[in-house]
Amino acid sequence: HRYVNLFVCKSLSLSLLGGFMFKQWKEKYIVLTVEGSLFVCKDADSPPDQVVVLQSDCHSIVEGKEILDLPRLPPGGRRDCCFALILPQDKFLLLLSDDPDDCRSVWTFSLFMNIALI
Numbered sequence: 001h002r003y004v005n006l007f008v009c010k011s012l013s014l015s016l017l018g019g020f021m022f023k024q025w026k027e028k029y030i031v032l033t034v035e036g037s038l039f040v041c042k043d044a045d046s047p048p049d050q051v052v053v054l055q056s057d058c059h060s061i062v063e064g065k066e067i068l069d070l071p072r073l074p075p076g077g078r079r080d081c082c083f084a085l086i087l088p089q090d091k092f093l094l095l096l097s098d099d100p101d102d103c104r105s106v107w108t109f110s111l112f113m114n115i116a117l118i
Contacts (some may be wrong), residue, residue: 031113
């Protein structure tokens with residue numbers, strides 16, 4: 001396991017909305033560290049494709065029920081299992097879990113890191 005030397009708060013597989021022209025949900029491996037970084041990886045053994053330092057790179061976290069123009073969810077996807085990290089320059093990271101408790105754990109950690117929840 002690649003992240004054994006980090007202080008990991010939570011690691012899980014989530015779907016991430018991605019793509020340049022054609023947006024689609026893709027399964028990604030997410031690592032949330034105690035230091036407040038979120039690593040987005042292809043799988044548990046891959047290096048991060050994206051790193052979000054929550055205290056400096058994330059303006060807020062929005063729950064799925066608060067996202068007005070939420071893209072079409074994949075089959076079985078639920079609004080209460082979705083959340084968005086609002087990043088600088090009008091960018092966002094839209095994540096979808098199979099379990100609402102996974103979303104809540106990120107929100108709880110974000111509160112601890114003093115990130116605004118919307």
